[in-house]
Amino acid sequence: MPANDLALLIDAARQAGEIARSFVGGPLEVQFKAADDSPVTKADLAVNRHLSQVLRDARPHYAWFSEETPDDTARLAAKRVFIIDPIDGTRSFIEGEKTWAHALAVVENGRTTAAVIYLPMLDKLYSARLSGGAFLNERRIATGKVKTPEAAQVLATRASLKPEWWPGGAPVLRRSYRPSLAYRQSLVAEGRYDAMFTFRPTWEWDIAAGALILSEAGAKITDRHGAPLRFNAPAPQADGLVAANPRLHAALLDRLP
Structure with missing residues (x-):
């Protein structure tokens, strides 16, 4: 994994947050997908377009797999792929809640090697790289110890x-x-x-x-x-x-x- 993949994801996630926040309180032009009746807004699509441009321009040899882009099975032959949810929790976004997120990952040979989950309305940015620990806003985090x-x-x-x-x-x-x-x-x-x-x-x-x-x-x-x-x-x-x-x-x- 290139050492700066995580930095790239962090910058892209923060840019996505700015774009998504610009739609809050305005018309969202909600549509429903034929496949599963899940909602999609013009904010989802705008974030997806921006992330696609920024990430693919930076890593043109990485494949792309996103909720808001038709699947291209050429990704299956790629060593590395971006796996993206432009807005996870679209229903919450539509309802004006704060607990929606951008989820960005780089996957190499089936394993995630760099990851960011960003909640812009709460300013919570979770990040990790393989063998590098997990962080919330640059503070190292760890799971709890409850056993039952x-x-x-x-x-x-x-x-x-x-x-x-x-x-x-x-x-x-x-x-x-x-x-x-x-x-x-x-x-x-x-x-x-x-x-x-x-x-x-x-x-x-x-x-x-x-x-x-x-x-x-x-x-x-x-x-x-x-x-x-x-x-x-x-x-x-x-x-x-x-x-x-x-x-x-x-x-x-x-x-x-």
């Missing part, structure tokens, strides 16, 4: 606690929620929450940045079966996600089918 689900504060949807996911019964835990999946991962990396999980198919652009930030903060992150995550896949979705410190991660997996 019953003692854990967890970020998850209510649907993730339905009985079909927990053959022996769902653990009794303290559950919270944030709409942005990238932010949920970051909060676990920061140690403010002990674990996060989702059991739905999960797009790579939602998790590629957070996966590195989590692992560099000391967490274990896998799909819902415990398999390691690999990115830039032909079918670019993980089969759910479980992230926590290694002891708590193992305890959660033991209860899943």
Whole structure:
């Protein structure tokens, strides 16, 4: 990985934040995607255009995979690829909330090597590079040390606690929620929450940045079966996600089918 990939992502994320904030309070021209009825605004598209230009101009030999760009399978032959969610938490953005994020990652041979998750309305910038630690606004962060689900504060949807996911019964835990999946991962990396999980198919652009930030903060992150995550896949979705410190991660997996 080029040593300055992380610096490039940090600068690009801050520029994205300026662009997105310029749309706050104005008309957003919300549309809904035919594939899944998820919303997209002119802010999502403007951020995507800017990131595409800035990042691809800086690294023309890197491939590109973004939520707001039609997939080009030429990325599969590339050694390195940008994996981008221009605005993660678009519904929150539309509703005027503050917990939406830009998620930017560089992936090399299936592994994230540089990552940034930036929440411009909160001025929280999470960053990591492979083997370089994880940081929040330049302060090193680490996951918590809770060992059992019953003692854990967890970020998850209510649907993730339905009985079909927990053959022996769902653990009794303290559950919270944030709409942005990238932010949920970051909060676990920061140690403010002990674990996060989702059991739905999960797009790579939602998790590629957070996966590195989590692992560099000391967490274990896998799909819902415990398999390691690999990115830039032909079918670019993980089969759910479980992230926590290694002891708590193992305890959660033991209860899943």
